[in-house]
Amino acid sequence: MKNSDKREEIVLAALELIAEHGFHGAPMAMVADRAGVGAGTIYRYFESKDVLIAEIFSELEKKVVESLMQGYSRDGSLRERFIYLSTMIIRYFMANAIHFKFIEQYMNSPYGVSLRRERLLGKARDIDLFRHLLQEGIDGHALKDLPLPLHFALAFGPILSLLRDHILGFVELDDALIQKAVEACWDGVRRQDAPG
Amino acid sequence: MKNSDKREEIVLAALELIAEHGFHGAPMAMVADRAGVGAGTIYRYFESKDVLIAEIFSELEKKVVESLMQGYSRDGSLRERFIYLSTMIIRYFMANAIHFKFIEQYMNSPYGVSLRRERLLGKARDIDLFRHLLQEGIDGHALKDLPLPLHFALAFGPILSLLRDHILGFVELDDALIQKAVEACWDGVRRQDAPG
DNA sequence: CATATCGGAATGAACGTTCATTCCTAAATA
DNA sequence: TATTTAGGAATGAACGTTCATTCCGATATG
Known part of the structure; x- marks a missing residue:
């Protein structure tokens, strides 16, 4: 070897x-x-188990971001990009359930919590596609007038719950259902008096 | 003592x-x-640590249900009841952050997962206010035509994310914000071609 | 009333197990 | 042969649980 x-x-x-x-x-x-x-x-x-765990998380994160970047275009309407990104996230983790489970474990651990804290307070990185997207929508009044973290909760919360349920075998997700779910998420964040 | x-x-x-x-x-x-x-x-x-943990969970669950039943009326429109119940859940766990954290720990553990599995497969109990509410909405075509677990994800997912964020200090929730968040959840689950 | 006896509740040191980490020997490599 | 890499037994800390002992209020006895 x-x-x-x-x-x-x-x-x-x-x-x-x-x-x-x-x-x-x-x-x-x-x-x-x-x-x-x-x-x-x-x-x-x-060096230690902690280091091993952190290293795995870091590698996974890289893979996820690379995969999402693939085929993502900054052109297209906000709605299109939102739907595309959300769909890709769901698809990625359905195809890589193990990654999802590990990341969830990590995010629920003390390491993950402090990581989130650091990132939330820090400036958005290029990598944070979703964050940029939501911020653009807030600034452009296409999305509801709510703080960014609230939009995150509205958009990401259902996706996480859905993936959990799928991986535990509580729902059987197919393309049609994913499409509907992602559109429902869009309904949650978008301004209801605006078109689309 | x-x-x-x-x-x-x-x-x-x-x-x-x-x-x-x-x-x-x-x-x-x-x-x-x-x-x-x-x-x-x-x-x-x-008898053991496991039994202690299960007992605590069971006591908490009882308290939560009691608190939600308080002041919940089966009259009123679907929307009104949805908003009321969601709001009460958020309020309860904001006032009892420790309960939320414990229940999350439990639900993410093997015990919690098998519990969820049993309940999902089993018949809805009187206690499952939210489940009844969503099912009624699906049957009456007030909600989108989606499977129940998907509606759960759409309605509950954001609430969980929001509570997590609030408890970790990532958002400061007040009554106005809770109201808006809950209405956004409603936008997610309701049929967009129906009124309200 | 004072004292002795009793029984269950409470205790915490001790036990066996599990785990991350270390260390020393063996094997591979140069 | 000298040096690096691998292996897995040894180590010690931490844990859940047990159990011989202590404690304390109630009850019986004088």
Whole structure:
């Protein structure tokens, strides 16, 4: 096994175990077993379990953003872009349920909470497509006159709930249903006296 | 200290610690300390940590339902009842942030997931005000033609996100904002070609 | 009334287990 | 051979739970 393979195997094993059983259901010994390496070997690649977890999160985030950027165009109406982005998010996580589960675990942990806090207070990065989109809609009066975090809750809340339900097997999502759901989200954020 | 006081002290201590630090951040020894009892004493009242946790959840659920039933009337339009119920849920958890945090922890744990599964498959209980409300709206074509779980996601998703944000200090919710948020949720679920 | 006896409630040190991390030996590589 | 990489047993801290003992109010006894 090549060096870089070992690292990848460790990341993959930890990702799967943590997504499925949570941080505390994924002991390092089990991660090592699944990765096909010795327990000590993990520590040649990652300083600690915390560092490993943070690294996995960071890699996932990169993949998600790359995938969303793919085929996203800044042209098109606000509505079109909103629908496109929301649909892509849902599609991505349906195809990568493990990523969703891991990110949820992470975001519900203390690390995730402080991360969100930092980002909310900080300036929007290029990466924050959704944030830019919503802000543009607020400024242009296409969206309801509400604070940004509220729009986030209105747009993202249902998406998260939906993905959770789908992954747990509570709903069977198909393209038609996704389309309807995303349009319903748009109804939630858009100004009702404006067209569309 | 009376007997019943001890039990209550234990429940309160565990509730607070778990809400703040999660299940794994609330060792029984710490619960005992905060409750002002010996570690062994907890086991005179609760068979195990799991049982203690389940008991707390059950007590909280009872309180929430009681509080929501208070002042809820089956008369009034669907919209009125939707707005009322959503508003009350937000108000309750803003006033009882600890309850919200505990319930979230529980719902994200394996116990919570199987609980949800059982309930979703089972018949709606009298208690499930929201479920009845949404079903009525679907049947009466006042709401969009979508499966029930999707309506749950559209209506509840934003409420959960909003409460999370408020409790973490990411938004400052006041009555006016709550009103607007709840109306936006209604816009999400209602048929857009129908009035109101 | 004073004292002795009793029984269940409360206690916290001790136990066995689990876990992240370390450490030392073996294997691979150069 | 010298150096780097891997392995997994060893370590010690932390945890849930147990249990022999203590405590305390009630009851019986003188």
